[in-house]
Amino acid sequence: MAESKSLEIGKKAFKKFTHGLETGEWEAFLEMLTDDFTFWFPTGQYHGLNQGKEKAREFFRFVSEAFSEGLFISLDNIVSNEKTVIFEFRDEGLFRGVPYKNRVAIAFDVRGDKICAYREYYGSDGKSN
């Protein structure tokens, strides 16, 4: 079965997303977001629904400041339908210098060649794994 368009675009975006987490360079990922992009984050100062690409830029800068030595990803699973791609992965790094690991599921909604929404879900409380 041919890979669906949403899956193709979702995977491309995820590659740029993990590059952002690992290196702090987010421009390639941000270029893939629609101007009306929304994101849902489960906790902290960005808890809830956030709107707009500029808010996203600010958010990913904040993430990279917290994980300034990089946050590293092991991808476990990719699932999709015609509009959404969900990635289940584990991440590990230092959060403001303290060892951190988590299990995460993130959903990208695809519109055309871009990502119009992002929802993040936590699989552990981040304290242990």
Place this chain on the structure above:
Amino acid sequence: MAESKSLEIGKKAFKKFTHGLETGEWEAFLEMLTDDFTFWFPTGQYHGLNQGKEKAREFFRFVSEAFSEGLFISLDNIVSNEKTVIFEFRDEGLFRGVPYKNRVAIAFDVRGDKICAYREYYGSDGKSN
């Protein structure tokens, strides 16, 4: 495109799962689990990886004791691949008498006609939405 086998079985299991959350009756869902079923829960006394159908029975009893007036589901999205089905939903109810709502993603891994693994991810910290 014909619905995949995993999607068909996943949806069937999800119906029984929501019935369990709403009513506290879990037997129909438990019947769909393999004996070596595993589940990952993000927090509390079941935090981490839990193994076996009996552990699952104990866990779902615990959930229904905490949400004794029922936990009600609004399903937002279903995504799948050949082995996994993920459901994004919101739930709302009373947790030991206190108003509770959350956004959740759960993954079911399908083997044959059964569910062999379950992973739960939280989209909010459960305190607000």
